[in-house]
Amino acid sequence: MWVYILIGNLLRGIGETPITPLGISYIDDFAESENTPLYLAFLHTVALFGPMAGFMLGSYFAKLYVDVGFVNMDEVTISPQDARWVGAWWMGHLVAGTISLLVAIPFCFIPKSMKKLVEDKSLDLLTFKEKETLEPQEKATMKGFFLALKKLAFNRLYVVLVVLTLMQVNSFIGFITYKPKYMEQQYGQSISRSNFITGVSTLPAAAVGMLLGGLIMKKYKFGFLSASKLAFASSFIAFILSLTVFIIGCENKDVAGITVTYNGQVDDLILLSKIDTFHESNFLASCNADCRCSTSQWDPVCGDNNITYMSACLAGCKSSSGVGKTIVYHNCSCLQSMDFPTANSSVKPGACPRTDKCASMFLNYVILQVFSTFVYGIAGSASYVIILWSVSPELKSLSLGVYMLLMRTLAGIPAPIYFGALIDRTCLKWGTKSCGGKGACRMYDAASFRNTFVGLTAGMRAPSYILFILYIYMVKKSVSKKSSEDKAQQENGETKKEVNLEHATKEECTALGVEKESCM
Incomplete structure (x- = not known):
C-alpha cells in the first residue's frame, strides 16, 4: 500500500512545487520593490489559513477510529489518549484532494501579462503600462540552463543563504513532524488535542508575525541589508526563546516494571531504553507470578494507586465488571501488596493521566511556542525577499526553484x-x-525524549547563525560597493554636464534652466 501513497505524494509535489518559485517571482515582477515584502506577507499570512484549517480538521479526524464505518465502535476498548489509537488519517487526503482540485481552477485565468505602474519621465507622471512579454532571442537550450545554474553556484550570497537556510529548515521540519508525538509523550496529550492546539495557537501567531514583518518592511522601506538584519534578529531571538523548552517538561509516568518496581519504588530500569529488548523478570513479581501473563502485551490499566500496569493480568486482577470502555478490573493483588484496601484494589483501562504539575508545564509550553513562533514569523517575508535580492533579476525564478528543490530533497526527506x-x-x-516482530514504541523516557528532540532541533539551528552573520557581512560589502559605484557614476555624469554647459547654446541653457555667461 505504501506504493500508492508514494505515487500520490509524487504527483502532489509535482503540482504544488511550481507555485512557490513562479508565484513569488510573479509578484516581485509586477509589484513595486517597496511593496513586494508586504504582498509576500499577505500571501504567506493567507497561506497559513490552509494548515490552520488542516490541523483543525485533522484534530477531528484523529478522534475517529481508523476503521470507522467498518467496525462496531462498541467493541473498540481503547480511546484517543491510548498510544495504540490510530485516527482516520485517510479522510484528510480525500478532503484536501477535493479542495485542491477546486482551487486549481482560478489558476487557469491568470493573465499572460499585467499592467505595471511605471514612471513616465517625459511627463513626470506614474502611469499604468502593459508589461511586454520579452521573447527570447535564442531558443532555450540545456547549455543555457546549465550556464544559469553555474551563475547561481558561483553566487556567494545565494550559496551561503541556501546553506544556512538548509540547516534551519532541517530543524523546522524535524520539529513540526514530531511535535504531536512530543506533546503526546511529554505532556500526555492526545494526537487530536495536539493538532487542535497547534491549529488555534501556533499558526495564527505565525500569520500575525509574518503580516507585521511585511508592514514593518514597507513602512520603513527596508533595503537588502535591513531585510537581512531583520531576518537574522527575529530568527535568533526565537531560537533563544526555544531553548527554555529544555526545562519545561514532565517526569516519566509511574509504570510498574519500567520506571517503578511493583512496590512503587523508582528503579533504575530506564537503562532498558538503551537496548532493544527487556527482561521478563522486570514485569513479573510475587503478586502476579501465578497468573501466567504475557510480558509482551501492551494493554495498559491505571490503578487506584496512580501506577500504570502493562495489563490487568500483570496487575494481578482476578475479576471484572462492565464491558468495552466501561470495564473495571477488581481484586488486583499487586495493588493489595502495596497495602491498598481490598475495596480499592481495582484498575481501569488506559494509562494513568499526568499530574496537575505536568498540566501547568504544558500550558507554559504552549505560551512559549506561541510567542517564539510569532517572533520567528516576523522574519518570514524578509527571508523570501533576500533570496530574490541575492540574485540578478533574470535568475529569480530559477533561484527560487533550485531553493525549493534543495529544501525538499535535503531537508524534507532526511529530517524526519x-x-x-x-x-x-x-x-x-x-x-x-501479531507475527512476533517489533512494533511501535509504547512509551518513551520523558527526559531523554525531551533532550534528544529539543537538543537536535537547537543543534541544527545554532551553526546557521554563524553563517547568517557572515551573510550579513557579505551583504554589507555588496551594498557598499554598489553605493560607491552609483556615486562614482553620478559624479561622472555631473562632470560631463558641466563640460557640456561650457559649450552649450543659449537655447540649451534656457531649456535646462541655467544662466551662464559661457552660454552662446
Missing part, C-alpha cells in the same frame, strides 16, 4: 528519518506485532 531514528533510541517499551 534521522529525527525519528534518534527519538526511537529513547524508547522504554516496544510493542509486539
Whole structure:
C-alpha cells in the first residue's frame, strides 16, 4: 500500500512545487520593490489559513477510529489518549484532494501579462503600462540552463543563504513532524488535542508575525541589508526563546516494571531504553507470578494507586465488571501488596493521566511556542525577499526553484528519518506485532525524549547563525560597493554636464534652466 501513497505524494509535489518559485517571482515582477515584502506577507499570512484549517480538521479526524464505518465502535476498548489509537488519517487526503482540485481552477485565468505602474519621465507622471512579454532571442537550450545554474553556484550570497537556510529548515521540519508525538509523550496529550492546539495557537501567531514583518518592511522601506538584519534578529531571538523548552517538561509516568518496581519504588530500569529488548523478570513479581501473563502485551490499566500496569493480568486482577470502555478490573493483588484496601484494589483501562504539575508545564509550553513562533514569523517575508535580492533579476525564478528543490530533497526527506531514528533510541517499551516482530514504541523516557528532540532541533539551528552573520557581512560589502559605484557614476555624469554647459547654446541653457555667461 505504501506504493500508492508514494505515487500520490509524487504527483502532489509535482503540482504544488511550481507555485512557490513562479508565484513569488510573479509578484516581485509586477509589484513595486517597496511593496513586494508586504504582498509576500499577505500571501504567506493567507497561506497559513490552509494548515490552520488542516490541523483543525485533522484534530477531528484523529478522534475517529481508523476503521470507522467498518467496525462496531462498541467493541473498540481503547480511546484517543491510548498510544495504540490510530485516527482516520485517510479522510484528510480525500478532503484536501477535493479542495485542491477546486482551487486549481482560478489558476487557469491568470493573465499572460499585467499592467505595471511605471514612471513616465517625459511627463513626470506614474502611469499604468502593459508589461511586454520579452521573447527570447535564442531558443532555450540545456547549455543555457546549465550556464544559469553555474551563475547561481558561483553566487556567494545565494550559496551561503541556501546553506544556512538548509540547516534551519532541517530543524523546522524535524520539529513540526514530531511535535504531536512530543506533546503526546511529554505532556500526555492526545494526537487530536495536539493538532487542535497547534491549529488555534501556533499558526495564527505565525500569520500575525509574518503580516507585521511585511508592514514593518514597507513602512520603513527596508533595503537588502535591513531585510537581512531583520531576518537574522527575529530568527535568533526565537531560537533563544526555544531553548527554555529544555526545562519545561514532565517526569516519566509511574509504570510498574519500567520506571517503578511493583512496590512503587523508582528503579533504575530506564537503562532498558538503551537496548532493544527487556527482561521478563522486570514485569513479573510475587503478586502476579501465578497468573501466567504475557510480558509482551501492551494493554495498559491505571490503578487506584496512580501506577500504570502493562495489563490487568500483570496487575494481578482476578475479576471484572462492565464491558468495552466501561470495564473495571477488581481484586488486583499487586495493588493489595502495596497495602491498598481490598475495596480499592481495582484498575481501569488506559494509562494513568499526568499530574496537575505536568498540566501547568504544558500550558507554559504552549505560551512559549506561541510567542517564539510569532517572533520567528516576523522574519518570514524578509527571508523570501533576500533570496530574490541575492540574485540578478533574470535568475529569480530559477533561484527560487533550485531553493525549493534543495529544501525538499535535503531537508524534507532526511529530517524526519534521522529525527525519528534518534527519538526511537529513547524508547522504554516496544510493542509486539501479531507475527512476533517489533512494533511501535509504547512509551518513551520523558527526559531523554525531551533532550534528544529539543537538543537536535537547537543543534541544527545554532551553526546557521554563524553563517547568517557572515551573510550579513557579505551583504554589507555588496551594498557598499554598489553605493560607491552609483556615486562614482553620478559624479561622472555631473562632470560631463558641466563640460557640456561650457559649450552649450543659449537655447540649451534656457531649456535646462541655467544662466551662464559661457552660454552662446
